[in-house]
Amino acid sequence: MKKILFLTVLLSASTAFAEDAKNDWHDTTLSDATIKKIQDAQYQYKKCVSAEMQKPAQQELESRKATEAIMKQCEPVLSQMREVYLAEKVPGTIADRHLKQMRMQTTRNVLQGMMFSEAARKSGQQ
Secondary structure, three states, X not given: OHHHHHHHHHHHXXXXXXXXXXXXXXXXXXXXXXXXXXXXXXXXXXXXHHHHHHOHHHHHOOHHHHHHHHHHHXXXXXXXXXXXXXXXXXOHHHHHHHHXXXXXXXXXXXXXXXXXXXXXXXXXXX
């Protein structure tokens, strides 16, 4: 009975690893031109976020709502980076993982900045 259970677990584990292998990015490199395009897209995304943070309408909102609005406004700029990745035949899962990481880090930074701005405004008003 134990042998059958062990073989079943072993077979199911090997099929799980076989499916993950399709999503891995194997031994390819990005050209300098592609890296430059990705860096330009990152710069445009951060520039968009910075410009949206400076708008007076965003300064009047509560920090979480302002952060949400800023991120929604700049999402199309971030999708340009995904197109660059897909044009270079980077698997979609890897591109999405990088974009998700960038989106989360930028959201944290924006929220922190908006909270700081809101706190400074409130302390100056009272």
